[in-house]
Amino acid sequence: MKYFYSSINALAPGKEDVKNMTPNPATKELIGYLEEQGVETIFDRFEAQQPQCGFGLRGSCCRMCQWGPCRISPKSQLGICGRDMETIVIANLLRALASGMAAHGRHAHEVIMAVIAASDRKADIELKGKKRIMELAKKLKINAKDRTFQEVAKDVANVLLEDLGRLTDEPMRMLEAYAPLERKNAWKKLGILPRSASYETMESLHMTTLGGCSDWNALAIQELRSALAYCYGTLFAASLSTEILYDVPKPKTTIVNYGILKENHVNILIHGHSPVMAEKIIEKIITPEVQQLLKDHGAKGIVIGGLCCTGTELLARYGIPAVTNIMGQELVLGTGAVDAVIVDMQCVIPGMKIVADCFGTEVITTCNSNRIPGAVHIPFDPERLDTLNGDAMLVVKKAIEAFARRDHSKMYIPKHVTSAMVGWSIEGILKKFGGKYKLLRLLKNDTITGIATIVGCNTPKVSYESNHVNIATGLIKEGVLLTTTGCCSHALLNAGLCAPEFSQFASHGLREICEDLGIPPVFAVGSCVDNIRSLRLFIEIAGAAKSSLKEMPFMFVGPEPGNEKSVGQGATFLCHGISNLIGFPAPLPVILPEQKDQSGQLRWMGADKNPIIDFFNDSGLNEKVGAKVYTRTDPEIAVKTIMAHLRQKRKALGWT
16 A cells, blocks of 8 residues: 655555566566565565654654654644754754765775775785876876876875865865866855865764754755765765776676576675775685685586675676665565675665575675674774785685575576666766767757756655656656666666667657767766766866856756765755755655645645745755755656756756
């Protein structure tokens, strides 16, 4: 059954709705199979939580001290301490952004320290991204003359480390190097230039604690300031450090989806976000020692598959097949064919271990931040890399040993595989189009109507992956070129949208250019930190047009917000002048025009306007940064809203 949240005029699906509406046939099969086996998954637990708290859904519940929780309603309009709804809503969002910034900051720290260790030759890691090192050195005004690239790389890494943790009032050097001048001037005028990711995380939590800031406008300004720290202190650092370590990915064709698993092979899934241990494991599986172990245990080979963002990292660089995202991790273990899942940090849900135990899958944790009761723990420390080689080999051996214990009677591998063209960097995209000016010309003459990045997590509040796929398909039909990252990219990859063949569903102009260039209408550009590839693409094209980002026909689309990290992703683009469309409203109590109610009828949700609604729409964010937030739960209406926004931008620019 569907669940109707009247307070936000939104429908959430029941398990049967998910089975009927999810676009991946492999997902449908596995939900049904695990149901038959009596194995509980995220979809069952979501139903057990119904109805969810309406105060929490609207963001009007405060749990920031031990006097509460306090719930804001017409009956009780202030919390115990005197906080009003506006302060509580913004404080909740600010805390979510700070949490996401801490998560990406931890990721960034790991790869930065790996760069430093490799530069000092304290780690058996070759720095492959020489071109990226030199680009960063030039941008950051670091002397590279008559110096080894290792010396230059260490200086670059130390700048990234400073932007991650600086406590003094100095400019963030990555922001100064990469942000457009028009934006820097706007941010300076607003007073939102940050110090560092660590400082703004501390300040955000400080401002929102009991007896802290009670001016919601000041909290909203801190949200914008923190979003910039999130962008230039964590996303830029994590993505570019990874490229320093392992080089910039290049386009390639591969296959994805659940059917990549093989019955007579050792199947290893690599899950999480940090690529360092994962890369070392890839090195080990081709060694003679491992090949002999496979023969000794009766396996015909090893299949490596990717989950979540570590999966999209490996997919981008090597074409290693990706399987699924955060909400599919239990399903893939339910195939009974996975011998080991190796997890590092973030998005590893506790339910995964419960399902793993049902099917004998070995769970191996490699990050001290992500401990799971009952899992094998082989920790990787980026500041103590002397054991990295041995630990990676131990992980592979554990997986091969698990293969010998596999219960073949419990195996069910859906046969579905999907072709995909992957490995897109900003350089790769621009090269395919013949440079930024040629891409701009296609945008100006309406061959390409607009460019949107469709990204984000999953949420059980919408039918699994359906909004991702339906919105992306609708935009492609309207001639919008797309980039994608993170969990959304798994949905689009498995649905075939990242293959050149999908261009047959595009508008005439977009289809023609895709066919001429042999490219898909959706560029999978990597993991969630690689959203900066899309942002940098937007910056390059706007620069070529001699226009500000807020004037361009660009859009950030997050159809299934879930993790706290998604707040910062959207806010990053907002600060740059790029409007957001969010697929499920909570916890933003923003205006919801033309939403469908439980009977399927359109209903106007404008009666309860308030200062927060105004802030996220016209009178606040739009005046400050030139962008706004739309919330649309229905994919058809979402597409219409995005297209209206893009056409409005085109009209203002005088483009046809």
